[in-house]
Amino acid sequence: MDWVIEARSLVKTYKMGEIEVNALRGVSFTIERGEVISIMGPSGSGKSTMMNTLGCLDRPTSGEYILDGESVGDMDDDQLASVRNRKVGFVFQSFNLLSRLTAVGNVELPLRYAGMTEGRRARAQAALEAVGLKDRMNHRPYELSGGQQQRVAVARSLVNNPAIIMADEPTGNLDSKVGREIMNLLLNLNKDRGTTLIIVTHDPKIAEQTQRVIRLRDGEIDPDYEITGIIKR
Amino acid sequence: MSIAQALLEALESLNGNKMRSSLTVLGIVIGVAAVIAMLAVGNGAQESITGSISSIGTNLLFVFRGGPDQARGPGGRTQGGSGNNDRPLTLADAEAIADPFAAPSVAAVAPIIQGSNTITFGGENTTTSISGVTETFQAVRNMEVEEGEFINQEHELGRMSVVVLGPETADKLFGHHDGIVGETVRIEGQPFRVIGVLVAKGGGSMGSEDDAAYVPFTTAQARLLKRNARDQVDVIFAQATSAESVTQASDEISNILRQRHRTPVGEDDFTVFTQADFLETFETITGVLTIFLGGIAGISLLVGGIGIMNIMLVSVTERTREIGLRKALGARKRDILLQFLTESSLLSMIGGIIGIMFGWLIAFIVGKVATATGNNFTPIVGADAIILSTSFSAIIGLFFGIYPASRAASLEPVEALRYE
Numbered sequence: 001m002d003w004v005i006e007a008r009s010l011v012k013t014y015k016m017g018e019i020e021v022n023a024l025r026g027v028s029f030t031i032e033r034g035e036v037i038s039i040m041g042p043s044g045s046g047k048s049t050m051m052n053t054l055g056c057l058d059r060p061t062s063g064e065y066i067l068d069g070e071s072v073g074d075m076d077d078d079q080l081a082s083v084r085n086r087k088v089g090f091v092f093q094s095f096n097l098l099s100r101l102t103a104v105g106n107v108e109l110p111l112r113y114a115g116m117t118e119g120r121r122a123r124a125q126a127a128l129e130a131v132g133l134k135d136r137m138n139h140r141p142y143e144l145s146g147g148q149q150q151r152v153a154v155a156r157s158l159v160n161n162p163a164i165i166m167a168d169e170p171t172g173n174l175d176s177k178v179g180r181e182i183m184n185l186l187l188n189l190n191k192d193r194g195t196t197l198i199i200v201t202h203d204p205k206i207a208e209q210t211q212r213v214i215r216l217r218d219g220e221i222d223p224d225y226e227i228t229g230i231i232k233r
Numbered sequence: 234m235s236i237a238q239a240l241l242e243a244l245e246s247l248n249g250n251k252m253r254s255s256l257t258v259l260g261i262v263i264g265v266a267a268v269i270a271m272l273a274v275g276n277g278a279q280e281s282i283t284g285s286i287s288s289i290g291t292n293l294l295f296v297f298r299g300g301p302d303q304a305r306g307p308g309g310r311t312q313g314g315s316g317n318n319d320r321p322l323t324l325a326d327a328e329a330i331a332d333p334f335a336a337p338s339v340a341a342v343a344p345i346i347q348g349s350n351t352i353t354f355g356g357e358n359t360t361t362s363i364s365g366v367t368e369t370f371q372a373v374r375n376m377e378v379e380e381g382e383f384i385n386q387e388h389e390l391g392r393m394s395v396v397v398l399g400p401e402t403a404d405k406l407f408g409h410h411d412g413i414v415g416e417t418v419r420i421e422g423q424p425f426r427v428i429g430v431l432v433a434k435g436g437g438s439m440g441s442e443d444d445a446a447y448v449p450f451t452t453a454q455a456r457l458l459k460r461n462a463r464d465q466v467d468v469i470f471a472q473a474t475s476a477e478s479v480t481q482a483s484d485e486i487s488n489i490l491r492q493r494h495r496t497p498v499g500e501d502d503f504t505v506f507t508q509a510d511f512l513e514t515f516e517t518i519t520g521v522l523t524i525f526l527g528g529i530a531g532i533s534l535l536v537g538g539i540g541i542m543n544i545m546l547v548s549v550t551e552r553t554r555e556i557g558l559r560k561a562l563g564a565r566k567r568d569i570l571l572q573f574l575t576e577s578s579l580l581s582m583i584g585g586i587i588g589i590m591f592g593w594l595i596a597f598i599v600g601k602v603a604t605a606t607g608n609n610f611t612p613i614v615g616a617d618a619i620i621l622s623t624s625f626s627a628i629i630g631l632f633f634g635i636y637p638a639s640r641a642a643s644l645e646p647v648e649a650l651r652y653e
Contacts, residue, residue: 052647055561057560057561057646057647057650058645058646058647077565077566078565078566078567081560081563081564081565081566082563082565084560084561084562084563085562085563086563090561090562092650096554096558096561096650098555098558099249100245100246100248100249101245109559109562110562110563112238113559113562113563113564113565113568114563117235156562160563
């Protein structure tokens with residue numbers, strides 16, 4: 001199989017003062033290239049930790065995590081930054097666009113950090129075209145609607161042709177109609193480009209649209225739900 | 234990211250918060266402007282003093298009573314009653330120095346006695362320095378008479394009660410300094426006829442040369458400035474034959490006086506000062522002054538730097554989410570470090586540039602005011618001051634930017650993204 005993600009007994013322990021919190025207690029799973037997966041779970045289930053670990057924002061305390069053929073566990077900060085830059089695209093609930101920059105400037109950011117010096121603008125423009133914002137390139141975030149802002153964020157996430165797109169409640173700040181549009185955009189990008197899509201959500205309607213659901217409970221994968229998720233497809 | 238990009242981004246970011254950026258810059262502007270202006274004023278003062286020392290007369294040497302370790306200033310006012318065992322300088326000493334065979338490098342000699350007295354004319358009175366001088370004094374000290382004549386041998390031999398006034402003294406007494414030759418002023422109650430008024434030399438920084446009165450040596454000796462020893466003089470001015478022979482003249486004078494005073498080498502009871510010695514002394518003084526002023530200004534620059542650090546820290550906290558996002562998008566530590574360092578350096582650099590212009594303006598205004606109030610004084614904005622303050626402000630921007638920048642760079646992306 002062509003695994004884009006291989007997670008083996010991922011454990012993440014936080015120290016909060018004296019108390020150790022086990023956010024992940026040995027999670028193992030694999031994700032195939034091109035899959036659309038949702039990660040669900042109530043708050044405190046380790047959902048955010050999972051997303052941070054899969055997105056290479058954080059290292060697991062123990063266990064092995066291989067993203068697109070690279071073992072992330074023992075990388076230093078700068079190597080992690082490089083992996084995030086090349087292999088992960090993020091879409092956040094609150095868009096996280098820089099208000100000083102135009103839409104195209106925001107989309108260019110990952111290319112800047114990739115050390116690309118020429119052709120950045122063209123790549124960024126192409127990405128914005130792909131999300132249907134051809135005529136909003138030079139607008140600043142505050143001149144755009146919420147849906148448009150999230151489209152810019154999606155364009156930013158895919159501009160570096162990442163292996164996976166991590167979307168954290170991508171429709172959480174949008175009304176349902178615009179939310180559906182963004183979901184469709186993400187699903188279409190997956191279909192057209194084959195980019196693996198991982199959506200962290202607690203909205204069952206969103207989860208329904210994905211091929212598989214990983215449901216977390218108390219830092220572990222809920223076995224019943226995973227089975228039902230697979231059966232459903 | 235390249236430097237050019239970082240610079241561009243920093244500009245964008247600073248532009249995004251104009252008010253704050255400009256206030257931060259203001260701290261540096263004031264600091265740099267202060268450094269530039271202070272150094273300019275200091276340099277100007279130095280130049281002005283140097284200039285006025287040069288205007289005293291070239292090739293000039295001064296001989297004071299007392300060994301080099303107790304030499305007094307050029308005014309020599311404290312000489313007479315110093316109560317030590319040093320032999321005073323006398324007219325005979327001056328005559329010996331004037332001997333062209335014993336001292337071939339000495340062109341002219343002018344012994345003087347000097348004191349301070351009140352001069353009155355009508356209801357006006359002023360206290361000024363009174364010098365008893367000989368005819369040679371005029372040539373040795375480059376005195377030019379605007380009106381009337383200077384003291385000559387005839388006045389001296391006759392112990393005549395005549396006086397030559399400096400233009401400032403004349404102004405104080407008469408309200409003007411023309412057409413007063415022939416008037417009679419009183420010095421210590423004794424009448425003196427004004428025979429001449431000197432040409433204004435401009436503001437001397439070592440006590441105005443224009444505020445003075447000159448009487449014949451013999452008259453002063455007999456009636457105004459009584460001294461313990463017979464024929465005692467306070468200062469002997471000597472003129473070397475040329476600028477090159479000043480050192481030689483100094484040696485010749487020293488030899489003559491050592492013989493006459495029977496003092497061994499190293500235990501001189503007199504001091505020969507040359508123009509160069511004076512310049513050196515004053516340059517030391519003004520140098521200290523300049524460093525002092527510059528130091529004060531430097532402190533304000535330091536305060537400006539702390540302002541930058543403060544604002545950068547606030548900015549880092551405020552932009553925690555932005556930093557988190559940038560890290561999520563693949564920014565490495567040094568990318569963030571570079572970004573914030575560029576911002577702080579840019580702040581201080583802009584402040585430096587504006588400060589230079591501002592300081593220049595201040596120096597210019599100070600010069601204008603000084604000129605308007607009759608002081609011959611021009612502040613000098615030197616390249617050294619500009620280089621010094623620019624590099625200092627850039628260093629300050631870097632130094633005070635490092636801590637906030639490294640704090641930004643070491644933020645954990647997860648934490649930073651979660652920050653509200």
